[in-house]
Amino acid sequence: MLAKRIVPCLDVKDGVVVKGVRFREHQVLGDVLELAQRYRDEGADELVFYDITASVEGRTVSVDWVARTAKALDIPFCVAGGIRSVADAERVLHAGADKISINSPALERPALIGELARAFGSQAVVVGIDSQRDGADFVVYQYTGSAAHTRASSKRTLDWAAEVEQLGAGEIVLNCMSSDGVGKGYDVAQLEQVRARVSVPLVASGGAGAVQHFIDVFQKAKVDAALAAGVFHRKEIAIPELKSALRAAGLEVRR
């Protein structure tokens, strides 16, 4: 049976991993490769690198650290942030990344999703969706990389999820903004609704604070993967123990 994936997310700035206090007072956590290998050794199933420099400053991702990471790493990894065109994606994928993830550029120009899928295959194209509850509904937000620029888009989350699948996205990362950074658990209710709308793999993001949160999101929202940053970086949850707990709960995980 397909194993549920545990995906640590690392924020990269100028080629080093920084603490996820996004866009201010960055504290360097360490070298990209060193941390990537540490998570690989602990049993991470996949890694996401979010290039915050590229995303915020409108620069394209520096491929030096991508190539260095690809040479050493023997598990899949995805690069997010700063990818706005087929040419940007090509540089990152040719440097050895397995997938690229786009968010605001997809909202600005949805046709980009199809262009990327045709050029590289759907399996390489991840669409990130930042979503927040609005009354009984869920709305997609854009430019969430900076507090000053964050704003609601015209899209409803459930419609946008179905649309990006239709356009050729091979995976969706749903970041539930109200839960993000709070550590009180994933937004299971919202993830369940998106799960019911799409048949591509769905990755839960935002809210992991305890082992039970992972068990809940896999069992109730039937997501394929769970992404987390803080709990892993602060060493509050160790991946081997997390996987043992998931296995004990009857979930399939990679050994």
Add this chain to the structure above:
Amino acid sequence: MIAIVDTGGANLASVINAFERLGQRAELTKAPDAIARASHVILPGVGAAGDSMKRLQASGLVEPLRKLTQPVLGICLGMQLLFERSEENDTACLGLLDGTVHRIPADVARGVTVPHMGWNALHRVGPASALFDASLEGQQFYFVHSYMAPAGPFVRAQTEHGGPVPACVERGNFFGVQFHPERSGPAGAELLRRFTHL
């Protein structure tokens, strides 16, 4: 020398890197004579069957690949190209294995998402194989694909995703893996190492 056939896909760097980590030199090439001279040939592939076959045809590689007698390993789409046809873009493929590659039916209620993406376990089936031996049983590898190979006497291992999915195939000197050994940790590295010793 190990030849990696330049199918133009985006993950060729990953395959080259995997052999470098094993301390083996692999050369990316689309020259028919270099491929014919190689001790081992890797047919990688990411993207769509139609584009990949067009590239092989444009490079004049279809017949030379069919005639190879040294060990050949198709990876992911490269494995699917070994078959007669693919429903993806309704493409005529290399015809080294019988049958048609078809789309994986999604069934979200039963946890069957498409693409089939992530780590899944192998179950050995079929006759003994020099490459796909009993040690593969239960091992987990990284899969990413939306189309799957047909069942047949060439299957040496399968995985489960809504039903049995062929994961390792073999006929004579032609081998194929649906998963990505270059992204499958130590288990993947070991499989590639053993392939280079065939």
